[in-house]
Every structure is written in C-alpha cells, then in structure tokens.
Amino acid sequence: MRAFKCSMFLALLAAAGCEDGPAQVFRPINTDPPAKSGDPWTQPGSRDFGSKTSGDSQGRARFCDEAKTSALVEGLVSKPIIPDVGIAGMRLWGDDGKQLRADELVGLPEDGKFCDPTSVYSNAFTWGPTDEIIVFFNEETRLVEAMMAYQSYLGSMEGQVKIGNKAEDVVVKPRERIQIGVKELDQYTGRDQQGERTNSWLNDANITKIYGMIRQQFFGSDPLPEGFNCVEAALCDVIYTAADESVPQDTFLDFQDSGVQLRFTPEGQVTFVYLQPVRIAQFEVAGGLTMGDAALAPAYTSTSRDECVVGLNSDVTWQSFRSRCIDSERELSRANLDVYTQRDAVSVEFNGITYDFLRDTTKSDVFHNGEAPVDSDVLFGMTFTRSLQAPVAQFVPEALAAQYKTRLEARLIAAVDPEHAATHPISSFAVTVPASLSTTPQRIGALAYEGGESWVGDVVAEVRDIYGRLSPAERAAVDPRVADPVFLIEPFVDAVLDAFSFGAAAAPDAFKVFRTTDDERWSIGFGHFLQGDVPYRLTVQYSLNFGAVTAVTVERGQSQIDRVLHSVSDAVFGQPYYHFQMSSAQLAEQNPYALGSSGAIEVGEADRGLRTLDVTLLSVNAAGEVEPVQMTVPGEHMDDRAGFLRQIRGERSEFVPAHEIRLAGKETQLLVHAAPDASGALQLLRVEQSTYKGKARLCSGLDVAYGDDVRRKVEAWHQGVSAEEYQGCELVFNYSEDGNILLSVASLKNRVSVGVVAERAVSAATWL
Incomplete structure (x- = not known):
C-alpha cells in the first residue's frame, strides 16, 4: 500500500520575515510546526540511512559540544535493550503512550534529551562514532518507527x-x-x-x-x-x-x-x-477471515471482541469501526497512520491487519501527515499479514496445492521446446502433493507438511535441482527462466489470487499481472476485476525469504480521481470503462487527459508545506454533461521549478518546466506534467502511468504490457524486423549509474518509455 521507498534535523530557529528594527514584533507559532510551517530542514541530495553518507553541511548551532556529546553517548550505549520500550534510554513511545516524534529526542540532557545526533538522514538519526544507536522515523510524520542497537552497542x-x-x-x-x-x-x-x-x-x-x-x-x-x-x-x-x-x-x-x-x-x-513498536490491538488477538462465499465479500470477525465484525461488503465508517473494534484511545494511539500519497486516504496499521479509509476530497480537506480518519471517512481496503492469528476460509493448503500442481506443470511443459517435450526431464516433472497437507483453513503463510516447513519452496528447489543437472543439449531445449525461483512461484500466487477472488481475477475482462522486486525475492500478483458494477482489487505477496504468502490486500470501489478519469473514458469509448488504458493516453483528439490535450486541467493555489495543488478537472456527469470538479491533489507548481526530464539522446535529457500533477486514483494512477500552450490553457506534455493497463507501444509491432520481460520482448521483436526498422525506432536502454541494472527502455522516435524492475515492465510514459 504500498511498494518497498536528504536528512532532516530539528530547526529551533527560523526566519520570520525580511523586516527588522525595533518595531518588528516576534509572534511565535502556536500550532504544530511540521503541519503548518512547512517541512523541517533537509540534508541536500537524496540520502536516507541506506546511502551511508551523512553530515550537516549547513554548519548549524548545536545543543552540546563534542565532549558533552561523547560523554553522553558513552553512557547511552551500555543501557539495556528493552522490546516495545526502546534502547539507550530512548523510548519508542512518548510519555503519553502515543507515538514519539523523533525531534523530541534532540535537545539538552538536563531536559531529558540526548544532545545532537552524530549523523542525520531523511529517515534516521544516529548517535555514536560507529552508529551504535539508530532511530528510524517516518519522513513525513517524523514519528519514530524503529530503533536499532548496532554492532558496537555495549548493552544487552x-x-x-x-x-x-x-x-x-x-x-x-x-x-x-x-x-x-x-x-x-x-x-x-x-x-x-x-x-x-x-x-x-x-x-x-x-x-x-x-x-x-x-x-x-x-x-x-x-x-x-x-x-x-x-x-x-x-x-x-x-x-x-x-x-x-x-x-x-x-x-x-x-x-x-x-x-x-x-x-x-x-x-x-x-x-x-x-x-519496532508492538501495535497489536485486542480485536485482532483472535478471529477469522473469509473472502466471501462464491462472491468476493472480505470480512474479519473478531472472537476476542464479539461486536467487531468488519468487512468490505457494506459501507463501514471510521466512527462505526471505532465503536465496534476499539477498546480505548491508548489502543488506538498505538496504530500507525500512513497517509496515501494522494492524500485522500489513510492506512490505520495494527499488528497483523491494516484498514484503509477514504475521504471525498471534492467536499473535504485532504489528509495531513499523520492525520487520523474523521467519523465520516469510509473503509475501502484492508491488508492482512501472516502475523494475524486468523485462519482464512479460502486458504486451504491441500486445495491450493492441487491448483499449484496444475499451473506449475503446465508452465513447465510450455517452457520446453515441443520437439523435446515428450522425454525432457522438465516437462516430465510431476508435482507430488503430500497427503499431510491440511484440508482445513489456516492463516496465510507457508504450506507446512510432514517433512518440511514450506512445501512450495521445496517444490521450487526440486525443479531447480533438476534444471541444474541437465545436460547441455537438454538445457538448450528449455526456457532458462525455469532456474528463476520467481518464475516457479508465480503459479502459486496465481492460484491464491483465483481462490481468494472466486475466479473473478481470471475473468476475460479482468486485469491480472505479476511483478517482482529488484532483489527478485518476491512474487506479487495483482487482480483488478468487476463484481457487478463495482471494481475490486486484490494483491497477493509471496516472499522467498519466508517461503510463504506474507500479505494480502483487497480493495473495493473508486476514489474521486477514478470517477473523474473514468467518466471521461466512458464518454470517449461509449461504454463503461473502468480501466484507463495506456493506449488512450495517446488519443489526444478523443481523450482530454491524453498527451497533447489542452484544457482538461486548471491549476490554482499551491500549498508548499503539503506539496499539493488546487486543481479543477474536466469531468462528465451522469447526464453526459461536461462539468468542472475542484479538489486538491499532490503536485508541484512550475513556478517552484517543477518539470520533467525529456530524453533527447542516449541517456541524455533536457529539463522541461511544467506543473507536476499527480492523479493517483485507486484504480487508475496518472502522473501528468502540463504547461500553458499558446492560448494559455494547460497542455499535457507528459503522461506517466504506473501499474498500467493495456499496452505501451514502443515501436510498430513492439507492444509491451505490464509485467512483460522487456529485454526478451525487445530481442524477439528485433529478430523479426529489418535493421533499418530497428534503428529507425531509436531504442535506448537506460541503466543504473553502475551500469548493472536496466531501469527503462525508451523509443526516442515515438517518445514512449517503459520503466523496468528486474527486467519486467512496471510503468509507462509518453511525452511531447
């Protein structure tokens, strides 16, 4: 919800203005500075803790001198490590039992604080010459999320x-x-x-x-x-x-x-x-989950708090959820509040389950960082992890194993050259389903059996072992992806998607895709489909590190952004159209939100603290009439030097000034850049879509869908066209700085690019 994404420092003094003199009166800000007065100071560049660089380049004043800080740290690193409390005398929770702001740790020791951090990052403070003490916090809310006693820490x-x-x-x-x-x-x-x-x-x-x-x-x-x-x-x-x-x-x-x-x-x-803070609430101590009965209607029923039954088969407000499931304000204060990038929703995260609440931002203000839902905000999604002690009615190991067997065997047969399929060890491999697999529902996780903790992982290891023992001739006849664990795990994720959606994720008009992560240790399946006229989204994550399904997310309905974009798509295509396909981003004559179109978006005021823009969007109402819709969306004003890099040659780009406008619906997500045309109307100069539907056309005959192996797709196309046609498309492969990781493939002729993670397409963009 999410996925796995410059340092900050407490500034006690700030310039109030440009005036000075005896008549200038100082008026302190009495509200929450991070919420009302912009972001705290940020280290130049984009360096989080993982970058291993730090330092305050601004030469700022400090609370403690070097001797005082060193003496303090010497005492801190010997203090005990206490789960759910903290390390080095630093606490995960505030004195009021609520989450602690990281900035509250910095200050004078006589005030109970801990001097200045040795190093400052966008998401962490560290103390000690070898980072013995590390405090991680949310970059937006500044709330402490974890503490680490690093390898030179002396306490135990x-x-x-x-x-x-x-x-x-x-x-x-x-x-x-x-x-x-x-x-x-x-x-x-x-x-x-x-x-x-x-x-x-x-x-x-x-x-x-x-x-x-x-x-x-x-x-x-x-x-x-x-x-x-x-x-x-x-x-x-x-x-x-x-x-x-x-x-x-x-x-x-x-x-x-x-x-x-x-x-x-x-x-x-x-x-x-x-x-990390322990967030378990009473309602999630014991209970059960069901995805429905022949139709998707996910619901969690608590057995540790009888009245707590919460699902997506009916409208549940924040007020209703609190009255049903929350025992006390202290229990609620332990939940983590993660505001969506679009600022129209917030995730309320407990230990094993997360509930997502949506707000109509055409009628109400957007969410601020760390803000809880209000009573009228409505539940639209839920995520549960293997930490939740709740069996899921549709997670039956024996049934899922049977589906995995069918899918994996079919994939292995398809991976072998047909001329060799009859006798090849890979296509002949038969998956054996253990009789000891459970026939009753269990919580999501690994498929344990007598003799092993992860049957799926053991099957993958068996196939890879067979592949490793193939002769050179046998190996030449098989798709080398058979050696890739993610390739072998996907059929199981597919089986879970279909079981949890009652087959809806496999319907002809559904959108079902798979992706992995940079380290290729995850298989993530997405299913988007309609149930009646209501869109649903289902995500299943399988981790090779755990050998298990680790998280499932299900969402229902649309946001206001979706309604605007889809109303226009309905009018353009003359039928209900709940997917904004990437190909429609290039239909400027028909689609007002396509590349080159003008007048669909107007930009008003900018909030530089929240990094939002007030916009007016073109929409179509139920009567088919065009009408404006006003709301606030994330973005950057072009007066603030916003814009995009337009690739012009090789890996060289030029900067184009433009408003940056994020239209991240729950079903359709667009990032558009727009600037005034000759008439003064905003023209769309660039359109980018993540988790895009449809296909992105890089070249004639080279259409890339989400999840496609981009390099394989390009090479296959290259083999079938002339050298002139290949060169004429002007394909450019963009790599990471070290040259090892393919980040995107772009056609400079057609001005279309496809973003890549682990060789697979994950986003698409087109520009003028």
Whole structure:
C-alpha cells in the first residue's frame, strides 16, 4: 500500500520575515510546526540511512559540544535493550503512550534529551562514532518507527526463559554470539535443526528459547509448554539472504508479536538488535477471515471482541469501526497512520491487519501527515499479514496445492521446446502433493507438511535441482527462466489470487499481472476485476525469504480521481470503462487527459508545506454533461521549478518546466506534467502511468504490457524486423549509474518509455 521507498534535523530557529528594527514584533507559532510551517530542514541530495553518507553541511548551532556529546553517548550505549520500550534510554513511545516524534529526542540532557545526533538522514538519526544507536522515523510524520542497537552497542537484551520446569538464562548482545545457559550459539546449520545439542541460532529449539525469554521477561507471558516450537507456530521467522541456505550467509530471526529482529553474521555474531513498536490491538488477538462465499465479500470477525465484525461488503465508517473494534484511545494511539500519497486516504496499521479509509476530497480537506480518519471517512481496503492469528476460509493448503500442481506443470511443459517435450526431464516433472497437507483453513503463510516447513519452496528447489543437472543439449531445449525461483512461484500466487477472488481475477475482462522486486525475492500478483458494477482489487505477496504468502490486500470501489478519469473514458469509448488504458493516453483528439490535450486541467493555489495543488478537472456527469470538479491533489507548481526530464539522446535529457500533477486514483494512477500552450490553457506534455493497463507501444509491432520481460520482448521483436526498422525506432536502454541494472527502455522516435524492475515492465510514459 504500498511498494518497498536528504536528512532532516530539528530547526529551533527560523526566519520570520525580511523586516527588522525595533518595531518588528516576534509572534511565535502556536500550532504544530511540521503541519503548518512547512517541512523541517533537509540534508541536500537524496540520502536516507541506506546511502551511508551523512553530515550537516549547513554548519548549524548545536545543543552540546563534542565532549558533552561523547560523554553522553558513552553512557547511552551500555543501557539495556528493552522490546516495545526502546534502547539507550530512548523510548519508542512518548510519555503519553502515543507515538514519539523523533525531534523530541534532540535537545539538552538536563531536559531529558540526548544532545545532537552524530549523523542525520531523511529517515534516521544516529548517535555514536560507529552508529551504535539508530532511530528510524517516518519522513513525513517524523514519528519514530524503529530503533536499532548496532554492532558496537555495549548493552544487552537478557532475561530468563522457562519451558516446563526448566529455566535458563538468555543473553543477546550486539557483536557477540547469543548465550543460552552455558551454551554459545556458534554453528551455522543452513537448515533448522531440532536437536537440543545443536549450538545454532537457526535451531528451532534455540529460537524458541530466545522467543520465550523475550515474551516472559518483557511481556509477562507464562512459561512455554514442553514441546512448543515458535517456528512451527509461525511466531518466529528465520530469514535467509541468499537462495542456497546451505551456504553460510547473513541470516535474520524475526519475532513478529514482540517487535524484535536480530541479524547474524555467518559466524553467529549478532550484527544488530532491531526494535519496532508492538501495535497489536485486542480485536485482532483472535478471529477469522473469509473472502466471501462464491462472491468476493472480505470480512474479519473478531472472537476476542464479539461486536467487531468488519468487512468490505457494506459501507463501514471510521466512527462505526471505532465503536465496534476499539477498546480505548491508548489502543488506538498505538496504530500507525500512513497517509496515501494522494492524500485522500489513510492506512490505520495494527499488528497483523491494516484498514484503509477514504475521504471525498471534492467536499473535504485532504489528509495531513499523520492525520487520523474523521467519523465520516469510509473503509475501502484492508491488508492482512501472516502475523494475524486468523485462519482464512479460502486458504486451504491441500486445495491450493492441487491448483499449484496444475499451473506449475503446465508452465513447465510450455517452457520446453515441443520437439523435446515428450522425454525432457522438465516437462516430465510431476508435482507430488503430500497427503499431510491440511484440508482445513489456516492463516496465510507457508504450506507446512510432514517433512518440511514450506512445501512450495521445496517444490521450487526440486525443479531447480533438476534444471541444474541437465545436460547441455537438454538445457538448450528449455526456457532458462525455469532456474528463476520467481518464475516457479508465480503459479502459486496465481492460484491464491483465483481462490481468494472466486475466479473473478481470471475473468476475460479482468486485469491480472505479476511483478517482482529488484532483489527478485518476491512474487506479487495483482487482480483488478468487476463484481457487478463495482471494481475490486486484490494483491497477493509471496516472499522467498519466508517461503510463504506474507500479505494480502483487497480493495473495493473508486476514489474521486477514478470517477473523474473514468467518466471521461466512458464518454470517449461509449461504454463503461473502468480501466484507463495506456493506449488512450495517446488519443489526444478523443481523450482530454491524453498527451497533447489542452484544457482538461486548471491549476490554482499551491500549498508548499503539503506539496499539493488546487486543481479543477474536466469531468462528465451522469447526464453526459461536461462539468468542472475542484479538489486538491499532490503536485508541484512550475513556478517552484517543477518539470520533467525529456530524453533527447542516449541517456541524455533536457529539463522541461511544467506543473507536476499527480492523479493517483485507486484504480487508475496518472502522473501528468502540463504547461500553458499558446492560448494559455494547460497542455499535457507528459503522461506517466504506473501499474498500467493495456499496452505501451514502443515501436510498430513492439507492444509491451505490464509485467512483460522487456529485454526478451525487445530481442524477439528485433529478430523479426529489418535493421533499418530497428534503428529507425531509436531504442535506448537506460541503466543504473553502475551500469548493472536496466531501469527503462525508451523509443526516442515515438517518445514512449517503459520503466523496468528486474527486467519486467512496471510503468509507462509518453511525452511531447
């Protein structure tokens, strides 16, 4: 909802104006400065914590001198690490129990604050010469989202675990190996082992002891029963950073319900301890989910708060949700509020489930950063993760495995040259569905069976092993994507999409696509379809790191942006048209929101604090009459040096001044750049669409759909056309700065480009 995207520093003094003299009166701002007075100071460039560069280039005044800061840090790095509380004496929560602003940590020690950060980023503060203390926060709201005790931190997280009648001490300390009793965890096993004597941090018994210590020491939980396994209970996750788990590598342990993550070197030293606020609410402690009954009608029913039944099969307001599901303001204050980029919706994030509420911004103000819904805002989407302890009626392992078997076998047959298909090891591979797979609903996650924790992952490993043992002649007859785990996982994501949508995602008029991430460790499936005349959107995420479905998102209906864009599309095409296809962005004579069109958008005032524009959009009402619709949308005014880079040759571009206007509906998302034409009307100079529908035509005969393997598509087209036709299209391949990652392919002749992630098309743009 989202997907996985310059440093900021507390400025206590700001210039109030250009006047000076004895008559000038200072009037302090009594409202929330981040909300009313623009953004805090930002480090030049675009450097978040991951960029590994920092520093205050402005030579600003500091709260503490170097000696005072050093003395403070020396004391901070020895303090204990406390889950759901904080590290180094810094707290994840404010004194009022609500989320803490990162800027509140900075100040004088005598005021209970922590001097100046050593380094400042757009999303983090760090303290200490080697970043021993790291505080991560939301770039927009400035609210603390996590804290990290990095590898040189001297404090520890420790306590006692009791399993049955046996108690042991557990010590977790950065840069050292974990100690359980007298045992030091110093073995890399590559796979989870059950033996008590295994000195591995990847051993289920040892992981369970660490988990038990955290729950009992810091959350007051009861001793664990004999034989309990937190990995099998899906409360503890083991995450590998490379595909071959037998090769020593960096690994993670993630304790979902405690907000704790540990990273280990291949030798077993703890690289860091990462803490997040625990957001679990009473209503999500126990319950069940259903996607409907023969038609999509997703609903969550809590069994820990009887009146809490919330779904998308009827209109649910924020007021209704609160009265049904929330016990107290303190419980609600723990939820994270993530405002949509379009500022017409907000995600209310609990531990395992997120509810999205929509606002009509033609009648009400847009959401400000960190703003909660108002009573009249309406539920339009929900996301649930494997952290939610709720079985899903349609997530039945045996049934999903049968569907995966059919789809995967068909994909493998299609991957082999027909001349060799009869005897080829890949096309002959038959998926065996274990009899031990559950026949009853379970929560989303891995398909566990007797002998393994992730049946789907084991099938993928089996196919890749067969591919690895092929002879050169056999390998030449098969699509090399068979060795790609994402290629093999997609049929399972497809099966989940169809099961959760009751087949609607596979309907002829539906839009179903797949993509992955830069690291190619995820398979993400999208299904857009109509149920009656209501559009629905379903997203399923499968992580190769977890070997499991990790999140499902379902949305219902449209936003005001969708209604405007689709009303025009209906009028243009003469029939209901809930997809704004990329091809229609090039129909200037018919579509007022196409490239080169003028007069569909007017721009008014700009709010530079919120980075929004007041706009008037051309719409068509139910009577077929053209009418203006006024609203506020994200954007940048061209007077503020907004514009876009127009590619002119190779990877060279020229800057074109223009208003930047974001029209991000829930069904259709457009980013347009417009500037006045000769008559003064705004003309659309560039139109970009992410998760685009239809096809983007790079060259004659070269149409690229969302999710297509762009390089493969271009090479196939190249083989079928003359050298003159290929050269005449003026294709340019744009790479990352290091030259290793393909970012986009553009036709300079036709002025069309396709954005690329992991070789697949994910966006399209066209420009004048």
